[in-house]
Amino acid sequence: MAKQWLIALVLVVLATGGAFSWQYFGQEESGGAQRERPASKVNAISPSMELVRDSVNAVGNLRALDQVELTTEVSGRVVEMNLTSGKRVGQGLLLLRLDDRQARADLQVAEATLADARRQYERAQRLQANNSISQSRVDELRTAMDVAEAQRESARTRLDNHRIEAPFEGVIGLSDISLGTYLSSGTPVTTLDSTDRMELGFSVPERFLGQVQMGQMVRGTSPAYPDEGFQGELVEMGTRINELSRTLPVRAIIDNPDGKLRPGQFMSANLTLREREALVIPEQAIMIRGDDKYVFIAEDGVARRVSVSTGSRSPGWVEVSDGLAEDDRVIVTGQDRLSSGDRIDVVDDDEAIPDNRFASSPES
Numbered sequence: 114m115a116k117q118w119l120i121a122l123v124l125v126v127l128a129t130g131g132a133f134s135w136q137y138f139g140q141e142e143s144g145g146a147q148r149e150r151p152a153s154k155v156n157a158i159s160p161s162m163e164l165v166r167d168s169v170n171a172v173g174n175l176r177a178l179d180q181v182e183l184t185t186e187v188s189g190r191v192v193e194m195n196l197t198s199g200k201r202v203g204q205g206l207l208l209l210r211l212d213d214r215q216a217r218a219d220l221q222v223a224e225a226t227l228a229d230a231r232r233q234y235e236r237a238q239r240l241q242a243n244n245s246i247s248q249s250r251v252d253e254l255r256t257a258m259d260v261a262e263a264q265r266e267s268a269r270t271r272l273d274n275h276r277i278e279a280p281f282e283g284v285i286g287l288s289d290i291s292l293g294t295y296l297s298s299g300t301p302v303t304t305l306d307s308t309d310r311m312e313l314g315f316s317v318p319e320r321f322l323g324q325v326q327m328g329q330m331v332r333g334t335s336p337a338y339p340d341e342g343f344q345g346e347l348v349e350m351g352t353r354i355n356e357l358s359r360t361l362p363v364r365a366i367i368d369n370p371d372g373k374l375r376p377g378q379f380m381s382a383n384l385t386l387r388e389r390e391a392l393v394i395p396e397q398a399i400m401i402r403g404d405d406k407y408v409f410i411a412e413d414g415v416a417r418r419v420s421v422s423t424g425s426r427s428p429g430w431v432e433v434s435d436g437l438a439e440d441d442r443v444i445v446t447g448q449d450r451l452s453s454g455d456r457i458d459v460v461d462d463d464e465a466i467p468d469n470r471f472a473s474s475p476e477s
Contacts, residue, residue, distance in 0.1 A: 152456040155447040157411045160392040160439055165425045165432050167324070167386045173315030177306035177376045178366070179281050185300045186274040187211065196288040196303050201372075206279045209290065209302055213275035216268070223268040227261035234258045283307040284372070311367045311374050313345065315382045316360035325350065330385040331365040335378060343367050343374065347384065391424065396431045398445045399423065409451050411442040411459050418453040 189211030196208055234254040240246040286304030290296070313333055317325055327350065333343040345367035354361055365382065367374065374380075398408050399421070406423055409416045421436030437443065442459070444451070451457070 152414070152458040153416075153447055153451060154458045154460050155409075155411070155416070155444045155451075156461070157442040157444050157459050158395065158398075159442055160394050160433060160437050162390050162439065163393045163430075164388055165391045165393065165427075166388050167425055169317055169321050169384045169386065171315040171317065171382045171384065173313050173380055173382050175311045175313055175367070175374055175376055175378045175380055177283070177308055178310050178312050179283065179307035180304065180376060181280060182304050183208065183277050183302045185209075185211065185277070185296045185298055185302060187271065188296065188298050189213070189275055190295045191290060191292055194290060194292060196285055196290060198285055198287050198303075200285050202279045202283065202285060202305075204279055204282050207276060208279055208285070209277040211275040211296065213272055216272040216275055220265070220268040220272050223261070223265040227258070227265045230254070230258040230261040277302060279305060281305070281307055282309075306376050308369055308372050308374065308376070310345075311369045311376070313365045313367050313380055313382055314362065315365075316355065316358065316362050317384065319354055319359045319361065321386065322354075322361055324386040325361070325363065325384070331367070332383045332385070333365075333367050333380045334383075335374065335380050337378070338373060341373075343369065343380075391432045391434065392437060392439060393430045393432050394437070394443050395445050396426065396429055398443050398448065399431060400448060408437070409444040409448045409453075410437075411444055411457055414456055414458070416444060416448075416451045416453060416455045416457045418451075 191209060192212050193210040194208065195202070195206065202208070234251075234257070237246050237251045237254045241248070241251050283305045284307075286306065288303035290302055296302075313331065325347070327347055329347045331345045331347055333345065334341075335343070345365045347363055347365050349364040351362035363384075365384075367380075394408070400407050400409075405420060407418050407420045410419055411417075419436055419441075422434045424432035424434045426432070444457070444459075447457075
């Protein structure tokens with residue numbers, strides 16, 4: 114009887130242990146299945162070879178290539194003027210004339226005096242051939258003729274000083290002069306600026322000195338025309354580094370065919386140092402943790418983290434100088450929730466990837 118009870122007890126223990134084991138391991142397998150993460154849906158793109166530019170960004174000011182403030186050289190009353198502000202005028206065009214009647218009369222007197230002096234000198238030369246006049250007298254008449262010529266040139270200059278003409282082709286500035294106004298010598302009349310091409314002055318950091326060369330492309334932008342760029346090239350370089358800012362002053366000539374740019378205007382400058390072909394990816398794909406920059410690439414349905422080195426940038430795009438190959442598939446959405454080794458499901462979504470390609474706005 115005792116033996117039967119012992120056998121029954123053993124069977125009960127074995128049954129209980131089996132049931133417990135089945136429940137424990139079954140729940141563990143069920144929990145493991147529940148803890149396994151589903152594949153993350155992501156978008157991916159292959160790096161592309163694009164033309165990238167190493168450049169320097171700076172700010173500067175515009176000035177007219179030729180500019181002058183016109184002033185009167187003599188006193189007088191204004192009798193003729195052509196000073197329409199904003200009007201483009203050609204070289205030599207009369208802009209203002211002062212009353213020059215007295216100057217014209219003085220020139221006529223000087224011309225008459227010169228004519229008389231020339232006749233006397235020529236007559237003396239004929240008499241000298243017959244020894245009828247001394248050499249000293251001939252010399253005196255020659256001197257008198259030379260003085261008369263100088264007086265005529267002086268009178269002609271005084272007459273010309275009553276006129277203000279455009280010294281070069283340009284645009285007339287503001288003026289407060291009216292017909293009949295009496296102007297003293299040295300009175301400012303207006304400004305004249307040549308604006309077909311503008312000079313942009315800015316400074317380049319010293320560390321780029323070895324890469325700056327004449328003729329390099331410069332692209333200017335202005336807050337007044339945010340959607341428009343102005344092209345030009347580097348034409349002058351300073352000879353001294355500024356000891357405070359550690360920069361080199363340079364000048365570029367910017368094309369301004371429509372006359373939109375004005376002297377004194379503020380402008381941002383982008384100086385292209387060099388151009389080259391390089392791999393670029395969307396900027397949104399780059400992840401940063403401390404000093405480490407990395408991306409995730411898709412490999413056989415799994416995300417793999419890869420450290421990269423970046424270079425030039427443009428809106429929405431960045432150059433990858435090391436770490437990627439052209440046939441890699443770079444994850445551009447959902448990568449902030451990934452870890453290396455996570456399962457992924459790559460889907461197509463054209464809106465997830467920027468449609469603009471690389472432009473010239475690299476890091477400086």
